[in-house]
Amino acid sequence: MSSVHARGTAPLAITVGEPSGIGPDLILALHQAGDLAAAPCVVLADPGMLRQRADRLGLSLDIREVARPAECLSVDRNTLTILPLVNAHRDEPGKLDPSNGAGTIEAIDRAVAFALKGEVSGIVTAPIDKKALYDVGFRHPGHTEYLADLCERATGKPVTPVMLLAGPDLSCVPVTIHVPIHAVPGLLTTELIVETCRIVDRDLREKFAVEKPRLALAGLNPHAGERGAIGMEDETVIRPAIEILRVEGIDAKGPFPADTMFNPRARSSYDVAICMYHDQALIPAKTLAFDETVNITLGLPIIRTSPDHGTASDIAGRGIARPDSFRAAFRQALDMAQASDRRNTTKKASASA
Numbered sequence: 001m002s003s004v005h006a007r008g009t010a011p012l013a014i015t016v017g018e019p020s021g022i023g024p025d026l027i028l029a030l031h032q033a034g035d036l037a038a039a040p041c042v043v044l045a046d047p048g049m050l051r052q053r054a055d056r057l058g059l060s061l062d063i064r065e066v067a068r069p070a071e072c073l074s075v076d077r078n079t080l081t082i083l084p085l086v087n088a089h090r091d092e093p094g095k096l097d098p099s100n101g102a103g104t105i106e107a108i109d110r111a112v113a114f115a116l117k118g119e120v121s122g123i124v125t126a127p128i129d130k131k132a133l134y135d136v137g138f139r140h141p142g143h144t145e146y147l148a149d150l151c152e153r154a155t156g157k158p159v160t161p162v163m164l165l166a167g168p169d170l171s172c173v174p175v176t177i178h179v180p181i182h183a184v185p186g187l188l189t190t191e192l193i194v195e196t197c198r199i200v201d202r203d204l205r206e207k208f209a210v211e212k213p214r215l216a217l218a219g220l221n222p223h224a225g226e227r228g229a230i231g232m233e234d235e236t237v238i239r240p241a242i243e244i245l246r247v248e249g250i251d252a253k254g255p256f257p258a259d260t261m262f263n264p265r266a267r268s269s270y271d272v273a274i275c276m277y278h279d280q281a282l283i284p285a286k287t288l289a290f291d292e293t294v295n296i297t298l299g300l301p302i303i304r305t306s307p308d309h310g311t312a313s314d315i316a317g318r319g320i321a322r323p324d325s326f327r328a329a330f331r332q333a334l335d336m337a338q339a340s341d342r343r344n345t346t347k348k349a350s351a352s353a
C-alpha cells in the first residue's frame with residue numbers, strides 16, 4: 001500500500017469540538033488505531049493543544065500542518081494532518097474555558113466553507129458543549145441548526161436540518177430537537193412533521209439507496225392520545241401529517257404509542273422511527289446501541305456526521321473514552337462521500353451519453 005493517499009474523493013474534515021471534552025482524545029485514538037489512514041482527512045484543531053493532549057495520554061504523535069485540505073493528499077497516511085485554527089485552544093480536560101469558544105466555532109465555520117466549495121467531501125464533528133458556546137454568544141441550539149444556518153447563508157437556499165440517529169437496529173429522527181419539553185406541543189405542527197418526513201424519505205432514497213422508505217410516526221401523548229382522551233395532538237397534528245404524506249406516496253404510518261414501537265418486532269416493520277421530541281428518539285437509540293449509533297444531519301447540501309454522545313468531560317484526557325461511535329461516524333461520512341462520488345460519476349456518464 002502506498003504511503004500517501006490516492007487522489008479521488010476529496011478529504012474528509014474532522015472538527016475538534018469542545019477541547020475540554022473527549023473530542024481530542026477520540027481524534028487521537030482513531031489516528032493511533034490507524035482508522036484515519038483509511039482515507040484522506042484533515043483535522044481542524046489547535047495543533048499545540050492536540051500535542052499536549054497526546055502527551056497527557058502518553059501517545060507519540062506525528063503531525064503535519066497544512067493550509068488547505070488538499071495538501072493532506074501528499075502527507076504520509078500515518079501522519080495526522082492538521083489545519084491549524086487561528087483561535088487557540090487550551091488543553092484543560094474537564095474544565096470549560098470561555099476563551100476556547102472562538103476556536104470551537106471557527107473549526108465548524110471553516111469546515112462548512114470547505115465542504116460547500118468541494119474542498120472536503122464531508123464533515124465529522126466532535127461534540128460541542130452547547131451551554132459553553134451559548135455563554136460566549138452562540139445563538140444556535142446545536143451543530144444541527146448551526147450547520148443549516150451556515151449552509152443557508154452561503155447558498156441563499158432555505159435548509160431544514162433533520163437529525164437522524166442511525167444505529168445497527170434502530171434509526172430514528174426527532175422532529176423537534178433542542179427545545180425545552182414544555183415548548184414541544186407548541187412547536188409541533190403538521191407542516192413541520194410533513195417537511196421532516198419528506199426530507200427523510202428523499203434522503204433515504206437518494207443517499208442510502210432505500211427504495212421505498214417505511215416511516216413509523218410516534219404519537220406525542222401516552223397511548224398516542226387514547227383517541228383524544230389523553231391529549232389531542234396525535235389526532236389534530238400528527239394524523240393529518242400522515243394523511244398528507246400518504247397522498248404524496250410516502251410510506252408513513254402511525255401515530256403509534258411510543259412505548260411499544262421500539263420493541264424488536266415493531267422495529268422490523270419500519271426503516272425510520274419519526275419521533276416527536278429529542279428524548280423520545282434518543283433514549284431508545286442510545287439504549288440499544290450507545291457505542292455504534294451515529295448522528296447524521298439530513299437535509300443539508302453537505303455531508304455531516306457525528307458520534308451520538310456528547311463531550312463526556314468527566315472522562316476527558318484519561319484515555320478511557322470509547323472511540324466506537326466516533327469511528328462509526330467517520331466511516332459513515334466516508335461511505336456517504338464515496339456513494340456521492342459514484343452518483344456524480346453516473347450522472348456525468350449518462351449526461352454525456
Ligand SMILES: NC(=O)C1=CN([C@@H]2O[C@H](COP(=O)(O)OP(=O)(O)OC[C@H]3O[C@@H](n4cnc5c(N)ncnc54)[C@H](O)[C@@H]3O)[C@@H](O)[C@H]2O)C=CC1
Pocket residue numbers: 022126127128129130131143295306307308309310311312313314315320321322323324
Ligand atoms: N454532537 C454534539 O455536539 C453533542 C453534544 N452534546 C453535548 O455534550 C455535553 C455533555 O452532554 P451529556 O448529556 O453529559 O452527555 P455525554 O454523552 O457527554 O455523557 C453522558 C455519559 O456518557 C459517558 N460517555 C459519553 N461518551 C462516552 C464515550 N465515548 N466513552 C465512554 N463514556 C462516554 C460520559 O462519561 C457520561 O457519563 C452537553 O453540553 C451536550 O450539549 C451532547 C450530545 C451530542
Ligand SMILES: NCC(=O)COP(=O)(O)O
Pocket residue numbers: 128141142143144145282295306308
Ligand atoms: N443529543 C444530540 C445532540 O445534542 C446532537 O446535537 P448536534 O450538536 O449534533 O446538533
